[in-house]
Amino acid sequence: MSDRLTHECGIAMVRLLKPLSYYQEKYGSPLWGFTKLFLLMEKQHNRGQDGAGVACVKLDVPAGDPYVFRERCVKSNPLDRIFRRLLDQYNAGVGQGAIHPEFAETVKGNFDFGGELLMGHLRYGTSGGYNQSSCHPFFRRSPWPTRNLVLCGNFNLTNTPELNESLIAMGQHPIIATDTQAILEKIGYFLDEEHEDIYRFLRKRDLGGEELSRRISEDLDLSRVMTRAAHNWDGGYTLCGLVGNGDAFVARDPSGIRPCFYFQNDEVVAFASERAPLMTVFDLPLEDVKEVAPGHIVVIKRRGELTETPFTKALPRTSCSFERIYFSRGNDRDIYEERKALGAGLADQVIAAIDHDWGNTVFSFIPNTAEVAYYGLMSALRVRRRDEVKAAVLKASADGTLDDALLDELILRNWPRGEKVVSKDIKLRTFIGQEAMRNQLASHVYDITYGSVKAGDNLVCVDDSIVRGTTLRKSILRILARLNPRKIVIVSTAPQIRYPDCYGIDMSELGKFIAFEAAVELLKARGQAELLDEVYARCREEVAKPAGATLTNHVRRIYEPFSPEEISAKIVERVRPTGVEWSGEIEIIFQTIESLHAALPQHTGDWYFTGKYPTPGGYRVVNQAYVNYFEKSERRSY
The missing domain is CATH 3.60.20.10 (Aminohydrolase, N-terminal nucleophile (Ntn) domain)
Incomplete structure (x- = not known):
């Protein structure tokens, strides 16, 4: 992550x-x-x-x-x-x-x-x-x-x-x-x-x-x-x-x-x-x-x-899906296979993002917990490419146009290519007191392998999840831009994180989720800002209900006007680094809820993605988190 x-x-x-x-x-x-x-x-x-x-x-x-x-x-x-x-x-x-x-x-x-x-x-x-x-x-x-x-x-x-x-x-x-x-x-x-x-x-x-x-x-x-x-x-x-x-x-x-x-x-x-x-x-x-x-x-x-x-x-x-995506070590047999399945589930979206341009695309991952998902993605991409090559070979054989040059073009020069593009270079020294110096150090936590990408290539990098987008904006996209790719595709093995967690993960502040920030910005840009006030009023009513009452997640209304793709596009705008000469395209792909459940059938806890909490306290927390956000309060929501 x-x-x-x-x-x-x-x-x-x-x-x-x-x-x-x-x-x-x-x-x-x-x-x-x-x-x-x-x-x-x-x-x-x-x-x-x-x-x-x-x-x-x-x-x-x-x-x-x-x-x-x-x-x-x-x-x-x-x-x-x-x-x-x-x-x-x-x-x-x-x-x-x-x-x-x-x-x-x-x-x-x-x-x-x-x-x-x-x-x-x-x-x-x-x-x-x-x-x-x-x-x-x-x-x-x-x-x-x-x-x-x-x-x-x-x-x-x-x-x-x-x-x-x-x-x-x-x-x-x-x-x-x-x-x-x-x-x-x-x-x-x-x-x-x-x-x-x-x-x-x-x-x-x-x-x-x-x-x-x-x-x-x-x-x-x-x-x-x-x-x-x-x-x-x-x-x-x-x-x-x-x-x-x-x-x-x-x-x-x-x-x-x-x-x-x-x-x-x-x-x-x-x-x-x-x-x-x-x-x-x-x-x-x-x-x-x-x-x-x-x-x-x-x-x-x-x-x-x-x-x-x-x-x-x-x-x-409703076992926590984040345990399988990120938190637990991947040397458990089942977790290893599940993370590979998470990567494989993104193959179709990735192929669409690169427009089948196998010959000019490099695939990599952002260390280190996304590595297993990267292997799963590469395996699925090779299967897709093998099917394409097989169909092309059969067609060329039937047409009488099959020769060595075509085989080289189909197989050798257009096979999914993986490289170790990003590496974690240093650990941020948290004892540094000055904020400006800390930010400067943070921007150098990751480094790149120079020469791993040719100018004009697509560069696809797998990450296991995107929460705040801060590291993408301040560090990763900046250093990837130095390689001058035509397009950078960031691939998240987790869906968009939209709601707080209250069962173990320190994710309780709505305003820090980049998906939430993107949805709020879209509402304001499209003249629907009054919805923010309506949701605030409803959330206050929910948290005022007595213990044991049935609660509703009203924060879900913030996302309802938009498709996941619209929110992803707005996220791209927010994470694009400033002050960088590179002007290539950026695309961010998130796992779908359907693919998540297919990869993790025994770990259906997905409240941070869907807003469907397994206990009444979760619904109270999500409404309180929005009240805190709206009132600019930093107090805990649980």
Whole structure:
């Protein structure tokens, strides 16, 4: 994606099912699980660079000793910093003689993360700031093991104010208004309730303290806790929780918006936001990795028993399509094929854009996440060209005009030609304070391969999506123009992004979408500006409706007067760079909704393209986003 876009976080969990001594004897290291956690997080580092955090719960720790540990970091390279710091602690223990790696009990007793239950989080911030206090995992402490809760997740909820109001109604005094804090306190409240219910029941049995604690731990039902806590949650989420007694859970939203996968054997249970990291880190075949079902909670009890049960009413599945287009790594088999299909689905539009001029067209991509879609496009173009050549050869053979010169012309000089035209040269140094200098640096993030395009060629570049168009205007089109092509065609594997997201992606401001800007400009140019006022009035009415009311997306009316092609043409006008002598043609092609669904049949979440949201909160957010735009307010729309 040429435009920077912050997005979904990443989660990882490792639950060892054997004592640490088992892994020391079999794998030669008592830190086997700790290493696996690091690898799962490293393989998902694309999912979060604003911060990282890890947590550990140790089982069977003597009373009085700590058993829950947490490390967080929001500095540059946070994951490396955390694990380096923890390994320094481990090596210091070895050097001082407190830790003897061959004796696992010394590791467990003297290394904070020498435990059986490990959790990690990679953060892309969408709210709550960027300091360490906003970094997952969050920790709710208690002297009772069954009331300690460590929580992290990949999520956004749309109705945080309502959740905070419900906490106040319970008698709480919530201080932090983020959805993370609201979820933590909500789950924590019902975890306390579950604990108290069991405690009151067992007190009558006149049990000793140790047996009482053991029985509470055995009877604790995290599925029931989540069922009660998640009532009225609106959003997309994958949540991971550790309880101080050694129980753990992973829960997924009922629409399946946010992804989550896991596997188990007799040694370990492990979870991750993406499937491929689990396959790589644990050397697994595809069929061994399962997907957490939407609306289900997977609970691992302290004794190692795993159950997966529904905890909330199921909704139609609308898994996020952006996960497949861009966010998840493309080394997953299905994602790889889907991205190729996304590229292939654009072939007919591309051929029309170059007017079948194969001999004078160069195909490329804007690094790096669009590369797989580029392969899919090239494969489809070669099939189309092969069919054209076959038809021409058969016709020439029938006419008696087939000769070597014609074959050379048809095959050798008119075959789809791919080149590595664009490369990412440097990373923008964000510590530069002066805006003018930052913009100048940004314009040099991409560079070109000189000589890859002849003057007069068409140049087709595949991008996975176009959000704001800023990088196109300020950088990419400027440097592509230096090659002096006759025409530049930018091909987006995603449709036009028209509406905000509120389930994980940081795309909540309508005024920053270039498709929205183009539609507004078209309305004004055609004397239909009064529609903007009408939509504002309707959106205000929608957001004023009470919770639970049926809402309508009135922002869709902004786009209704225009075809996608008209909006694309206006986008071209907005991204054409100024101060450049090149005067060639620019065309921008977007994926159609139909081709998107054909390529991603199992990931139908498309609200940012169509405005059709899977939850009521989405409709409230899109209307509030327009109100904010119209009133020139920078406050969040959810």
